[in-house]
Every structure is written in structure tokens, then in C-alpha cells.
Amino acid sequence: MTIDEAVTLGELVDLDRYPIDRPDSPAYHDVVATARDGLRAVGCAVIPDLVRPPALDRLGTEIAERKHTTHYSTEVINPYFHVAADPTYPDRHPKNTFLERSSGFIPGDSWEATTAMRILFEQPDLARFLADCLEVPQLHPYADPLAGLTANILDPGQQFTWHFDTNEFAVTVLVEAADEGGLFDYVPNIRSVDDEGFEAIQRILEGGRDGVVTLDLRPGDLQIFRGRYSLHAVSRVAAHSRPRHAAIFAYTEQADVIGRVERTRQLFGRVLDAHVEAEERRVRNDTLID
Numbered sequence: 001m002t003i004d005e006a007v008t009l010g011e012l013v014d015l016d017r018y019p020i021d022r023p024d025s026p027a028y029h030d031v032v033a034t035a036r037d038g039l040r041a042v043g044c045a046v047i048p049d050l051v052r053p054p055a056l057d058r059l060g061t062e063i064a065e066r067k068h069t070t071h072y073s074t075e076v077i078n079p080y081f082h083v084a085a086d087p088t089y090p091d092r093h094p095k096n097t098f099l100e101r102s103s104g105f106i107p108g109d110s111w112e113a114t115t116a117m118r119i120l121f122e123q124p125d126l127a128r129f130l131a132d133c134l135e136v137p138q139l140h141p142y143a144d145p146l147a148g149l150t151a152n153i154l155d156p157g158q159q160f161t162w163h164f165d166t167n168e169f170a171v172t173v174l175v176e177a178a179d180e181g182g183l184f185d186y187v188p189n190i191r192s193v194d195d196e197g198f199e200a201i202q203r204i205l206e207g208g209r210d211g212v213v214t215l216d217l218r219p220g221d222l223q224i225f226r227g228r229y230s231l232h233a234v235s236r237v238a239a240h241s242r243p244r245h246a247a248i249f250a251y252t253e254q255a256d257v258i259g260r261v262e263r264t265r266q267l268f269g270r271v272l273d274a275h276v277e278a279e280e281r282r283v284r285n286d287t288l289i290d
């Protein structure tokens with residue numbers, strides 16, 4: 001497989017084991033049922049080795065070739081990505097507890113239409129499979145030109161501290177694992193649409209491990225994760241480790257959703273015209289703090 005060659009779904013995904021192109025097959029039904037169990041119980045499902053090894057190599061090469069476009073930023077954030085204190089809340093409160101996030105994103109506009117990354121992200125069969133796992137009628141690739149398709153880069157010494165995602169769920173393919181550190185930790189359903197869960201969150205921010213689940217993800221695994229309700233973090237990659245690279249695919253139930261100007265600037269260091277235009281006509285599903 002050369003880098004310029006367009007890839008097919010069968011080259012990207014192990015369709016014998018995971019026939020995401022055949023939704024009426026028993027194997028499809030089984031993998032969806034298992035994923036639903038995980039998502040219902042703990043807001044997380046892992047599909048082991050979904051990406052075939054040659055395609056995984058290609059994803060690794062594509063990330064390496066675009067690594068110079070990574071937008072790195074280090075900041076101390078609360079779990080809602082805010083950087084400023086809120087005097088209307090006590091000091092020992094999640095809104096006023098700030099921890100280090102030092103990581104980078106390769107942005108959406110780094111992935112040309114011919115990359116295996118984008119081809120996989122935009123596969124209608126994959127979107128339908130994910131919608132079935134998440135028990136929603138339909139999913140669309142997140143239309144944000146920077147945040148829709150990204151690679152999360154954690155170089156040696158970096159960590160992605162505890163936070164909630166803006167999207168209801170995210171889909172991640174681990175491409176390169178760290179040798180030490182860089183583990184995905186999460187606390188299933190620590191908050192819900194009608195309960196912020198501040199006390200439990202504060203205990204985790206202060207180092208508590210009650211309810212923390214650590215995933216043993218391997219390169220090629222696909223993870224479906226409800227990051228809007230489950231506090232999560234990627235632990236610090238050790239100083240002498242290889243970097244950790246993960247492809248992050250964002251989908252939305254509604255079509256044509258675009259991220260906020262402020263968050264976009266925070267994560268990517270810039271905004272596009274599309275973000276400015278979308279700011280006024282933005283629709284949200286809930287009233288939780290970002």
C-alpha cells in the first residue's frame with residue numbers, strides 16, 4: 001500500500017471479524033450488542049484490533065508526516081477547559097481547580113481527502129456502525145474543519161489532565177502507544193444531564209482514584225467513549241517514552257455542527273471563517289458547563 005493510493009474500507013478495517021459493511025449479519029449484531037453493553041454500563045466500548053495492521057502503519061506514517069502541523073499548548077485548566085477562576089464558587093471546587101494539560105492536536109485541515117485517516121473517518125459504514133453501538137438514529141462526521149478529525153499528540157513529559165469533552169461521544173483509534181504512561185483513565189458517568197457531580201469530581205481532581213477505570217488500549221483498537229458525562233484524562237507520558245499518538249474522530253447526531261470560536265482558538269490557536277459564521281446559529285443539546 002503506497003501513501004498516495006486511495007484505500008478501501010476492507011483495507012482499513014478487519015471486515016471478517018467486524019463486518020461493519022453488512023449490518024444484517026450475525027457478526028455485526030454480536031459486535032454491536034457487546035459495544036452497547038459497555039456503553040450502557042460504563043459509557044465506553046473498545047473494539048479490539050478494528051484497524052488492520054497495514055492500515056495502522058499507514059495511519060502512523062500519515063501522523064508522522066503531519067506532526068509538524070501539531071498545535072501544542074500548555075495550560076492549566078479546570079475540567080470544563082476554563083482557565084480563569086470563578087469567584088462565585090468556593091476555592092475547593094471543580095470550577096476553581098486547575099491542572100496541567102500539555103499536549104497537541106494535528107488539526108482537521110491537515111488531513112487531505114486521500115489520507116487513510118480521513119477516508120476511515122468519513123466512511124458511511126463506520127458512522128452507521130457507531131450510531132448502532134451508541135443507539136442513536138444517525139451520526140454525521142463532526143463538520144468542524146479543525147476539530148472534526150484530529151490526532152492527539154502526547155510527547156514525552158506531556159499529559160492531558162481530567163476533563164469533559166464538548167461532544168457527547170468521541171471515537172478514538174490508538175495509533176502509537178507510549179512505552180510508559182500515556183494511559184487512558186476515566187470515571188464512568190460521574191455527571192449526567194441533570195447532575196453536575198461536583199463533589200465526586202473534586203475528589204478525583206485532588207488525586208482520588210475511586211471509580212477510576214484505566215483502559216489497556218492497544219494500537220489498532222477503536223474506542224467509543226461518552227466523554228461528556230465521564231471525566232477522563234491521559235496520564236503523563238514518561239520522559240524517556242515513545243510519544244503517544246491517537247486518531248480522534250468526532251461525530252454529531254445533527255449534521256453541520258461547528259465548534260465555538262473560543263474553544264477552537266484555545267485548542268488550535270486559530271479559527272476559520274466557518275467558526276465565526278457558525279457562532280451565532282449554534283445549537284446545543286444541553287445546558288451543562290462546557
Ligand SMILES: O=C(O)CCC(=O)C(=O)O
Binds near residue numbers: 184
Ligand atoms: O487521546 C485520547 O485518548 C483522548 C484525548 C481526549 O480526551 C480528548 O482529546 O478530549
Ligand SMILES: [Fe+2]
Binds near residue numbers: 165
Ligand atoms: Fe477528552
